[in-house]
Amino acid sequence: MGSLRILLLPFAWLYGLAVTVRNKFYDWGFFRSKEFPFPVICVGNLSAGGTGKTPHVEYLVRLLKKDHRVAALSRGYGRLSSGFILASENSSSAEIGDEPRQYKKKFPDVNVAVDANRVHGILKLKGLDPGIEVIVLDDAFQHRAVKAGLNILLTDYNRLYYKDRLLPAGMLREPVSGAGRADVIIVTKTPGNLTPMEQRILLKEIKPRPHQQVFFSYIIYGEPVSYWNSDEKVSTMVEMSAENFSVVMLTGIANPAPLKDFLSKKFKEVKEMNFPDHHNYSVVDLERLKAAYNGIANEKKVIVTTEKDAMRLDKPGLIEFIKGLPILYLPIEVKFHHSEEKSLDARVKELMKR
Numbered sequence: 001m002g003s004l005r006i007l008l009l010p011f012a013w014l015y016g017l018a019v020t021v022r023n024k025f026y027d028w029g030f031f032r033s034k035e036f037p038f039p040v041i042c043v044g045n046l047s048a049g050g051t052g053k054t055p056h057v058e059y060l061v062r063l064l065k066k067d068h069r070v071a072a073l074s075r076g077y078g079r080l081s082s083g084f085i086l087a088s089e090n091s092s093s094a095e096i097g098d099e100p101r102q103y104k105k106k107f108p109d110v111n112v113a114v115d116a117n118r119v120h121g122i123l124k125l126k127g128l129d130p131g132i133e134v135i136v137l138d139d140a141f142q143h144r145a146v147k148a149g150l151n152i153l154l155t156d157y158n159r160l161y162y163k164d165r166l167l168p169a170g171m172l173r174e175p176v177s178g179a180g181r182a183d184v185i186i187v188t189k190t191p192g193n194l195t196p197m198e199q200r201i202l203l204k205e206i207k208p209r210p211h212q213q214v215f216f217s218y219i220i221y222g223e224p225v226s227y228w229n230s231d232e233k234v235s236t237m238v239e240m241s242a243e244n245f246s247v248v249m250l251t252g253i254a255n256p257a258p259l260k261d262f263l264s265k266k267f268k269e270v271k272e273m274n275f276p277d278h279h280n281y282s283v284v285d286l287e288r289l290k291a292a293y294n295g296i297a298n299e300k301k302v303i304v305t306t307e308k309d310a311m312r313l314d315k316p317g318l319i320e321f322i323k324g325l326p327i328l329y330l331p332i333e334v335k336f337h338h339s340e341e342k343s344l345d346a347r348v349k350e351l352m353k354r
Contacts, residue, residue, distance in 0.1 A: 005169045012169035019166075019174045026144040033147035034119050038126075039134040039351050042148035044141025046161040046178055047171040049277050050254025051154040052188040054099050054308065055219065055334045057138050061107055063345055068352060069131050072107075073121045074100045074138035076114030078278040084124045087112040098278065098311040099138060105311075118146045134352065141181075142173055150351045153182035157190040157216075158255070162205065184347060185214045189258065192218050194337055215344055217334045221262055227310055227327035242266045246298040250289060250305040252279030252312065259330070263304060271296065281312055286321050293325060303327045 025031045041060060045051040057072060064070040076085070076097035087096050087104040096104075096114045104112045111129055115121030118140055126132055140146060141153060155161045161179060164170045179185065187202060199216055208214050247267045249260060252275040263270045271292055275285065293303055303325055305313070310329040313322065336344065 005165070008169040009165075012166040015168070016166045016175050020177075023144065023174065023178065031144065033144055035147040036122060036126075036135075038132070039150070039354075040122065040137060040146060040148045041134065041150045041152065041348070041351070042137045042140045042143075042146070043152045043154065044137075044139050044143075045154045046141070046174055046176070047156070047159065047164060048167065048173055050159070050171075051156045052217070052219065052334065053139055053154060054102065055332050056152070056154060056186065056188070056217070057099075057136055058103065058106060059334050060136050060348065061103065061110060063348060064134055064136070064352075065107065065110060068133040069129075070134050070136065071111035071113065071125050071129070071132045072100070072103050072136045072138060073118060073125060073140075074103075074112075074114050075116050075118075075140075076100055077139070078280065079114065081114075082116070084113060084115040084117075084121055086125075086128060087114070092315055093311045094315060098308045101311045102307055118143045122146065141178075149354070150184065150348065151182050152184045152186060153179055154186050154188050156255070157187050160187070160202075160205070180209060182212060184344070185212055187214065187216045188218075188334070189255075190216050190218045190337070192220075194218070196338065199337070213343065213347060215340045216337045218337065219258060219332050220335055222331040222333060224304065224328040224330055225307075227305075227313070227329055243268055244298075244300050245269075246296045246301040247271065248273060248289065248292050248296070248301070248303045250303060250309060251275065252281070252309050253277055253306055259306065262330075269296070269298065279312070281309075281318060283317065283321055286318060289322070290325070301326075305329050307331045 026033060043053055043057050061070055061072055079097040080094045085096055087100050089104060089108055091101060093101050100112050100114050111125060113121055113125050118137060122135055125135060162176050164172050166172045185208060194216055203214055206214055245267050246269040247263055248271050249263055250273045254277040256274050260270060260272060273289060273292055307329050
């Protein structure tokens with residue numbers, strides 16, 4: 001452990017004590033958790049971001065919307081607004097946050113809303129559309145005011161929660177014991193070739209409780225999409241002989257390493273421009289982007305970003321500045337190893353029956 005983290009340990013212990021007391025107050029009934037007469041699914045983590053909540057929320061919405069009227073509720077991290085807002089197709093990232101905007105663009109027929117007070121947000125959603133049958137909560141594992149019917153806890157394969165420390169010495173938002181509230185634990189961002197033996201080793205380390213199921217997911221990248229025309233999938237990554245192209249990779253996410261690894265296997269050269277998670281891009285940032293792009297001697301060049309970053313670039317003052325630049329974004333989805341999605345889907349459908 002680095003010397004700085006050792007110095008931060010006393011603060012982590014104090015933070016952990018405060019969080020533990022808060023959780024005990026909920027466990028003992030001093031603070032009340034509201035239960036709803038319809039299914040609520042919570043997706044969250046113990047760590048401060050970077051576990052892949054967005055594609056897992058999308059997975060659930062995609063699954064549920066086949067047979068049910070589903071809604072998604074988020075805090076709207078990074079937005080410049082406050083209170084309850086029901087997203088529309090014209091809502092900006094500044095208004096509702098990048099993840100909710102992404103959900104609304106992908107699922108225009110699904111109600112998407114933001115509210116820091118999840119109880120209030122759930123009641124408002126149901127009041128606006130009484131036909132809603134199930135609500136998926138994005139990043140609400142620590143929001144104990146809501147008693148969800150199914151709690152799904154995500155943990156990054158590269159930073160498993162039981163190997164981490166509390167803030168500020170580590171990235172945990174609450175002690176490891178909080179994992180006991182989960183009904184489902186998903187180890188995310190695993191290698192695509194994770195073996196059954198490796199899964200068994202991880203299961204022994206996780207030590208799930210009798211009521212808990214553990215699944216293992218991995219990321220797959222979709223066809224690149226033109227930033228300027230989201231209906232246009234750019235299958236030319238193959239047609240344009242990608243191995244001859246140079247790329248400027250623009251990201252404002254918690255862990256850009258998997259994307260860098262993916263692009264490095266596809267393209268001749270990858271220049272990184274990485275910003276903090278949920279970074280709010282400015283003209284200065286995009287001047288740097290233009291300079292990096294123009295500084296590449298190779299005539300075959302392109303800018304590649306993530307789907308979430310594309311949401312944040314789409315605002316007045318920035319769009320005009322980057323007009324004409326060849327920008328693509330890579331959508332992602334999650335898959336599960338060894339047909340585990342059948343068991344996960346069955347668990348979700350069981351909740352809907354109850």
